[in-house]
Amino acid sequence: MHEVDYKKMEQAVTMILEAIGEDPNREGLLDTPKRVAKMYAEVFEGLHEDPRQYFETVFHENHDEVVLVKDIPFHSMCEHHLVPFFGHAHIAYIPRDGVVAGLSKLARAVETTARRPQLQERITSTVANAIMDMLNPVGVYVVVEAEHMCMTMRGIRKPGAKTMTTVARGIYEHDDIKRSEILSLIKM
Ligand SMILES: Nc1nc2c(ncn2[C@@H]2O[C@H](COP(=O)(O)OP(=O)(O)OP(=O)(O)O)[C@@H](O)[C@H]2O)c(=O)[nH]1
Numbered sequence: 530m531h532e533v534d535y536k537k538m539e540q541a542v543t544m545i546l547e548a549i550g551e552d553p554n555r556e557g558l559l560d561t562p563k564r565v566a567k568m569y570a571e572v573f574e575g576l577h578e579d580p581r582q583y584f585e586t587v588f589h590e591n592h593d594e595v596v597l598v599k600d601i602p603f604h605s606m607c608e609h610h611l612v613p614f615f616g617h618a619h620i621a622y623i624p625r626d627g628v629v630a631g632l633s634k635l636a637r638a639v640e641t642t643a644r645r646p647q648l649q650e651r652i653t654s655t656v657a658n659a660i661m662d663m664l665n666p667v668g669v670y671v672v673v674e675a676e677h678m679c680m681t682m683r684g685i686r687k688p689g690a691k692t693m694t695t696v697a698r699g700i701y702e703h704d705d706i707k708r709s710e711i712l713s714l715i716k717m
């Protein structure tokens with residue numbers, strides 16, 4: 530388990546406040562470095578976690594059609610600007626030989642993967658690969674939609690712009706009908 534260096538984060542936040550011309554000693558800012566350090570520790574707590582851990586326990590159920598968990602909300606931090614991006618992940622897979630995961634574990638995999646400096650594409654592929662590696666399903670299709678604050682509050686300033694990323698593995702790589710089925714279930 531990697532220990533977070535709170536002291537170092539507090540010093541860094543104090544330096545940022547000084548650098549923008551603030552007075553880190555004024556009353557309202559006195560506890561800010563501590564709060565920010567705690568906040569970063571929380572939003573980056575998935576950094577040294579492996580989402581595959583959630584699929585170590587599996588169940589056996591005679592279900593050979595799609596399992597889709599949709600509208601899984603997540604928050605992450607864009608690795609380029611360290612500002613939030615957030616939205617929803619949708620995860621579909623077709624079990625092989627009746628090997629299914631606990632439903633909450635799909636959401637846990639998203640949560641762990643999102644809680645580190647990230648790119649939306651990498652969240653999408655990391656989750657898909659973890660399920661592929663651990664459940665060996667017939668196919669996995671992961672769709673992520675998110676709004677990036679780095680495109681909203683700064684830079685290009687386009688609030689409302691949504692980024693969609695998809696990763697298809699197994700049967701979904703070559704089967705557009707199966708992919709369309711998932712996309713229409715997501716829209717329902
Ligand atoms: N592919 C990808 N790009 C991202 C993600 N989050 C942020 N970005 C982009 O990362 C890019 C960084 O571009 P740079 O030119 O290095 O940085 P910048 O000058 O701050 O860019 P602008 O945002 O265009 O002002 C920007 O285009 C962001 O929109 C992500 O999850 N995936």
Ligand SMILES: [Zn+2]
Binds near residue numbers: 607608609610611612
């Ligand atoms: Zn960004």
